[in-house]
Amino acid sequence: MTLRLFCTPGTAVSAVAIAPEEAERPYDTVLVNFARGQQAGAAYARINPKGRVPALATDNGVLTEATAILEFVADTNPAALLRPESPLAMARMREAMSDLASTVHVNHDHKKRGRRWADHPGSLEDMTAMVPQTMAASAAHLQAHCLHGPDVLGSNFSLADIHLFVICTWLERDSPRVGEFPALAAFMARMETRASVAAVRAAGLLL
Amino acid sequence: MQLYYAPGTIAVATAIALEEAGLDYEAVRIDFAAKEQAGAAYAQINPKGRVPALAVDGGILTETPALLEYIAELAPEKRLMPDGIxxxxxxxxxxxxxxxxxxxxxxxxxxxxxxxxxxxxxxxMKAKVPQTMTASCDFICRQGLRGPFVLGEAFSIADCHLYTICTWLEGDGVALADYPKLQTFMAAMEARDSVRAVRAKGML
Incomplete structure (x- = not known):
């Protein structure tokens, strides 16, 4: 099966790219240029009508949503052991990923994507101004409740580590207080030593 | 299992899934009007101060997508998830x-x-909600809902989730009547024993 990943550097796409690297699964990348508004153009609307990245073109159609794509990579590469065995550990992994996608990522999006939810310039400024606070609260939550050891699941690498890593790469720019979270910092340093992360960084997908 | 919930919230999706799976659970109501979800006692259950939370052997789980898949995995014979990748x-x-x-x-x-x-x-933000929820309904009808259920004829945990969110639409300024496909879906859901049971328990 050919995999083609539509991506923009520095977005949640990098998470989706790390997974096939972990599985040693070849994939092509196609850059979608946010600066030129390509994500909102007619050509990309045929790939992902939501006008967002990531999108993964497979032989059976285009998949969207980072968590769904990450699980798809795990489903199609079972030997890579990207998920735990037990239902409870699996639920812990998914709990972290859902938290990242629907709370932490959403907090981050209020910095520059406030127009999704409000219209007035004053509201957008208000949202942007609160991001350091919400992201610092998110970092505290992730450190206290999402990391169950050196990794999200303790000491078993999983999809949730990939997702957490990428979202944490945004913390430095969103919150001046990230240095206050030593367990997260240690997690990040360990992730940087993985070949998958180095490959995605070398491909220019991490900012 | 104990399901911590508040009526009409996203916790209803987990309750419907538990009913579909035929699993025994105790529904523990959290009083949002009294801000019980933000209190010290509930912080011991879910420090995020939100529902749902599901107490199971081995700990407390949160986040609807995680709970839905967990429940489906506990009752594989109910086929609440499709087989194909x-x-x-x-x-x-x-x-x-x-x-x-x-x-x-x-x-x-x-x-x-x-x-x-x-x-x-x-x-x-509040003024824009009818617009964003309308856009979401347009998207779901075009890309998310094959009909009658999300995946077509086969019921899945995604239906528990979509149903619960669609119970909010009228309050969010979206007329269900504008979306015949969603109306058909909602009617199919209302006819299910799981939704009837959750309604009878006062969770909706």
Whole structure:
């Protein structure tokens, strides 16, 4: 099966790219240029009508949503052991990923994507101004409740580590207080030593 | 298992899934009017101060997408998830959209204080909710809902999730009558024993 990943550097796409690297699964990348508004153009609307990245073109159609794509990579590469065995550990992994996608990522999006939810310039400024606070609260939550050891699941690498890593790469720019979270910092340093992360960084997908 | 919930919230999706799975559970109501979800006692259950939370052997689990799959895995004979890898990805794609886009759109009506500090911003966010929820319904009808259920004829946990969010539409300024496909879906859900049971328990 050919995999083609539509991506923009520095977005949640990098998470989706790390997974096939972990599985040693070849994939092509196609850059979608946010600066030129390509994500909102007619050509990309045929790939992902939501006008967002990531999108993964497979032989059976285009998949969207980072968590769904990450699980798809795990489903199609079972030997890579990207998920735990037990239902409870699996639920812990998914709990972290859902938290990242629907709370932490959403907090981050209020910095520059406030127009999704409000219209007035004053509201957008208000949202942007609160991001350091919400992201610092998110970092505290992730450190206290999402990391169950050196990794999200303790000491078993999983999809949730990939997702957490990428979202944490945004913390430095969103919150001046990230240095206050030593367990997260240690997690990040360990992730940087993985070949998958180095490959995605070398491909220019991490900012 | 104990399900911590508040009526009409996203916790209903987990309750419907538990009913579909035929699993025994105790429903523990958290009084949002009295701000019980933000209190010290509930912080021991879920430090995020939200519902649902599901107490199971081995700990407390949160986050609707995680709970739905957990429940489906506990009752494989009920076939609450498809077997095929692509169908499973489609199901997760819809669940992720519901959790991180559509639910978030809805939350801007009453939970603006999560993302802004000024009353004028809350008003602005609230005013936009009919527009964002309409866009979400358009998207779901075009890309997420094959009909009658999310994955077509086969019921799945994504239906529990979509149903619960669609119970909010009228309050969010979206007329279900404008979306015949969603109306058909909602009618199919209302006819299910699981939804009837959850309604009879006063959770809706």
């Amino acid at each position: 692509i169908d499973r990805a489609r199901m997760r794609e819809v669940i992720s959209y519901l959790a991180s886009t559509m639910h978030v759109n809805h939350a801007h009506k009453l939970r603006g204080a999560r993302w802004a500090t000024k009353p004028a911003s809350y008003k602005d």
